[in-house]
Amino acid sequence: MENYRKLIMVVDDSISALLVAKDALSDAYKVMTVPSALKMLEMLERHTPDLILLDVVMPEMSGYEAIKILKKNPRTKKIPVIFLTAMNGVDNEIEGLNLGAVDYITKPFLPSVFRKRVAIQLSAESGIALFNHDDCLQDRVTARTKSILGFQSKFLKAIVELVEGGNGYRIESGRPQHCLGPLLSRMNSMDSYKEQTAMWDAEILLYSSQLHDVGKIITPNSILKKPGKLTVNEFDEMKSHVPLGVGFIKKLEEENEDDDDDIRFLQYAEIFAGFHHERWDGSGYPNGLMGENIPLLGRLMAIADVYEALTSERPYKKAFPHNDAVRIILEGRGKHFDPALVDVFEQVADRP
Ligand SMILES: [Fe+2]
Numbered sequence: 001m002e003n004y005r006k007l008i009m010v011v012d013d014s015i016s017a018l019l020v021a022k023d024a025l026s027d028a029y030k031v032m033t034v035p036s037a038l039k040m041l042e043m044l045e046r047h048t049p050d051l052i053l054l055d056v057v058m059p060e061m062s063g064y065e066a067i068k069i070l071k072k073n074p075r076t077k078k079i080p081v082i083f084l085t086a087m088n089g090v091d092n093e094i095e096g097l098n099l100g101a102v103d104y105i106t107k108p109f110l111p112s113v114f115r116k117r118v119a120i121q122l123s124a125e126s127g128i129a130l131f132n133h134d135d136c137l138q139d140r141v142t143a144r145t146k147s148i149l150g151f152q153s154k155f156l157k158a159i160v161e162l163v164e165g166g167n168g169y170r171i172e173s174g175r176p177q178h179c180l181g182p183l184l185s186r187m188n189s190m191d192s193y194k195e196q197t198a199m200w201d202a203e204i205l206l207y208s209s210q211l212h213d214v215g216k217i218i219t220p221n222s223i224l225k226k227p228g229k230l231t232v233n234e235f236d237e238m239k240s241h242v243p244l245g246v247g248f249i250k251k252l253e254e255e256n257e258d259d260d261d262d263i264r265f266l267q268y269a270e271i272f273a274g275f276h277h278e279r280w281d282g283s284g285y286p287n288g289l290m291g292e293n294i295p296l297l298g299r300l301m302a303i304a305d306v307y308e309a310l311t312s313e314r315p316y317k318k319a320f321p322h323n324d325a326v327r328i329i330l331e332g333r334g335k336h337f338d339p340a341l342v343d344v345f346e347q348v349a350d351r352p
Contacts, residue, residue, distance in 0.1 A: 012055040024111035037066035056085040179304040212272035215245025245273035276301040
């Protein structure tokens with residue numbers, strides 16, 4: 001489920017190795033860096049990662065010793081472990097795999113290959129989880145989801161009321177999901193996306209999409225409602241709604257880190273808030289990311305957000321008709337927007 005930020009724990013006594021791994025993975029995953037196996041065991045009492053990348057040669061406790069402890073503990077024995085080490089040789093690899101590791105990556109590695117092997121492993125684990133589910137488990141999941149959505153609805157209502165009352169700006173809270181919903185449902189039936197969408201919880205995802213502009217809570221009305229063009233300084237202040245929104249959501253994540261379900265809602269929201277103004281050609285903000293370096297959910301929200309903005313009335317413009325909004329989004333294919341997602345949008349946009 002990489003697009004709602006699976007958690008990967010990287011354990012290595014080398015700071016540079018931790019930084020290299022974090023750099024390679026943090027666009028798509030939540031990465032927790034841990035400097036020793038002993039520290040990892042301590043962290044595992046509070047966190048349940050989806051994958052552990054474990055160095056073999058470390059002082060105090062080696063990776064081989066550490067995995068034996070993990071595999072004996074019912075709480076940690078199912079967490080997949082990939083050994084990550086400068087050692088090489090078939091014997092080392094076989095020893096690591098015999099101890100229960102699912103893969104063995106030698107350093108130095110190419111970041112693109114490294115990311116792919118991690119993604120394959122996480123995708124394989126999701127497949128196992130899906131095949132192992134039973135009806136009883138599914139019932140429990142459904143009941144739990146209903147209760148989370150109850151919390152989220154109240155939470156969102158409170159946020160929207162705060163925004164409306166606080167500065168008069170209204171978050172069009174129902175709109176992004178009206179565009180995202182058909183996009184997701186179309187992607188679900190496409191070979192190129194169905195593996196990805198099968199790992200998302202569409203209902204929670206659509207609820208969380210309403211938080212993409214939450215950072216605008218503290219953007220002044222003089223900017224939000226300015227009828228004319230923004231000055232450079234005003235535009236900079238407007239752009240700050242992205243880091244402010246991400247910071248707000250991250251704070252909630254810290255306070256809810258023990259609840260896997262609530263954290264998932266917030267992780268989706270963090271991606272929507274953090275990446276919806278990035279552009280496919282790298283001209284967006286806040287980080288100027290290009291192409292597939294922008295998480296898929298961010299690329300999706302870019303389209304939904306612009307469609308919503310175009311078809312809504314704002315103090316500085318009238319609402320565009322549906323067909324004009326569609327034309328403008330098609331013109332942004334490969335520039336503002338992911339070309340493949342624009343093709344999906346075109347397929348679902350023929351019904352206003
Ligand atoms: Fe925004």
